[in-house]
Amino acid sequence: MYTAPLRRLPFLLLALGLSALAAEERPLLSLQPTAAHPGDPVLVTVRGLTQVPTGSLGERPLRFYPTREGFQALTGLPVEQTPGAVPVKVSVPATGEAAPTELTGSLAVVPPGWPERKLKVANKFTTPQPPPEVQARQEADKAAFATAFAQSFVSPLFAENFAWPRQVTITAPFGDLRTFNGKKQSQHYGTDLRGAVGEPVYAANAGTVVMTREAYASGNTVLVYHGAGLYTAYFHLSATDVKDGQRVERGQLLGKVGSTGRVTGPHLHWGVKVDDMWVDGETLLKLDFGTGAPAVTQRDKP
Incomplete structure (x- = not known):
C-alpha cells in the first residue's frame, strides 16, 4: 500500500498574559x-492545566477531554464562516487556593476559494419531487444517520493520528460547489478518492462502527465513531466487511470501492463529521493529536 510523505503541522502558540505565574x-x-479555512476541523490544545477547562471558539462551545499533557477539544468551522479573526477563550474557575485561569487568543480564518463543478447524474436523483417510495426511503436514511451521529461524547478511541482510507489521487476536494444537470446546486461535504470497483477501503483511524447501511444517496455506507465527537464516513461502497458495533483499528479493511447510490462513476466519497458539522478530511489528516504518530499529507492532486 502506497505511503505518503510524513509531516508535522506546527503549533500556533498564543500569548497568555498570566504574569502571576512563572x-x-x-x-x-x-x-x-x-x-x-471555512469548513476546517480545529484542534484546541491546552498544556499545563490539571482541571478540566471550559471554552469556546467563536460562539461554539468546546468539549475538552484529558491528554497526557493537559486537555484537548476538537471542533470545526462551518463552511459559511466569514473570513477574519475568530476569538478563542479557555477558562478554569477558582478552586480552593487556586486562582481562576483564563486563556485567550484568536484563529485567523482565510477565504476558502471553493472550486465549482458541473456534473451529470441520472434524472431520478434531481427531480424536485421524488416519488413516494423514494421519499420514504430518504426519510428512513435520514433517521438512521441521525441515530448513528448521536453517540455519547467520550475521550478519543484512537491512539494515533489519522491516515487516508485510500492513498490515491483526489478527484474532488471538500467544498466543491456543484451543479447537477444544470439545475440543482449543492456543496461537496467530503473528499472523493479515485478507485475502481472492488479496490480496498481502510479505516482512517481506530473507532467503533456505528452504521452499515445501503442508503439511497450514499449507497453502501459505513460510519465509524472515533470518540471526541468525531466520525468518518465511507460512501458508495460495492461491499462492506464490517458490522454495526464492531471495533476497528486504523488501516483495517472496511469495504471495497463501488458506484452505489448517487454517483457519476466508481470512487470513494470520504467524509469527516465533528461537532455535528461536515469538515475537510484533508485538514484532519494534518492535525497532530500528540499521539506520537506523525500527521500525514496527501501527495497526489487532481
Missing part, C-alpha cells in the same frame, strides 16, 4: 491549523 509554569494554548 514562565515555565504558564499554561499554553495552541491551535491547529495555524490559519484555517
Whole structure:
C-alpha cells in the first residue's frame, strides 16, 4: 500500500498574559491549523492545566477531554464562516487556593476559494419531487444517520493520528460547489478518492462502527465513531466487511470501492463529521493529536 510523505503541522502558540505565574509554569494554548479555512476541523490544545477547562471558539462551545499533557477539544468551522479573526477563550474557575485561569487568543480564518463543478447524474436523483417510495426511503436514511451521529461524547478511541482510507489521487476536494444537470446546486461535504470497483477501503483511524447501511444517496455506507465527537464516513461502497458495533483499528479493511447510490462513476466519497458539522478530511489528516504518530499529507492532486 502506497505511503505518503510524513509531516508535522506546527503549533500556533498564543500569548497568555498570566504574569502571576512563572514562565515555565504558564499554561499554553495552541491551535491547529495555524490559519484555517471555512469548513476546517480545529484542534484546541491546552498544556499545563490539571482541571478540566471550559471554552469556546467563536460562539461554539468546546468539549475538552484529558491528554497526557493537559486537555484537548476538537471542533470545526462551518463552511459559511466569514473570513477574519475568530476569538478563542479557555477558562478554569477558582478552586480552593487556586486562582481562576483564563486563556485567550484568536484563529485567523482565510477565504476558502471553493472550486465549482458541473456534473451529470441520472434524472431520478434531481427531480424536485421524488416519488413516494423514494421519499420514504430518504426519510428512513435520514433517521438512521441521525441515530448513528448521536453517540455519547467520550475521550478519543484512537491512539494515533489519522491516515487516508485510500492513498490515491483526489478527484474532488471538500467544498466543491456543484451543479447537477444544470439545475440543482449543492456543496461537496467530503473528499472523493479515485478507485475502481472492488479496490480496498481502510479505516482512517481506530473507532467503533456505528452504521452499515445501503442508503439511497450514499449507497453502501459505513460510519465509524472515533470518540471526541468525531466520525468518518465511507460512501458508495460495492461491499462492506464490517458490522454495526464492531471495533476497528486504523488501516483495517472496511469495504471495497463501488458506484452505489448517487454517483457519476466508481470512487470513494470520504467524509469527516465533528461537532455535528461536515469538515475537510484533508485538514484532519494534518492535525497532530500528540499521539506520537506523525500527521500525514496527501501527495497526489487532481
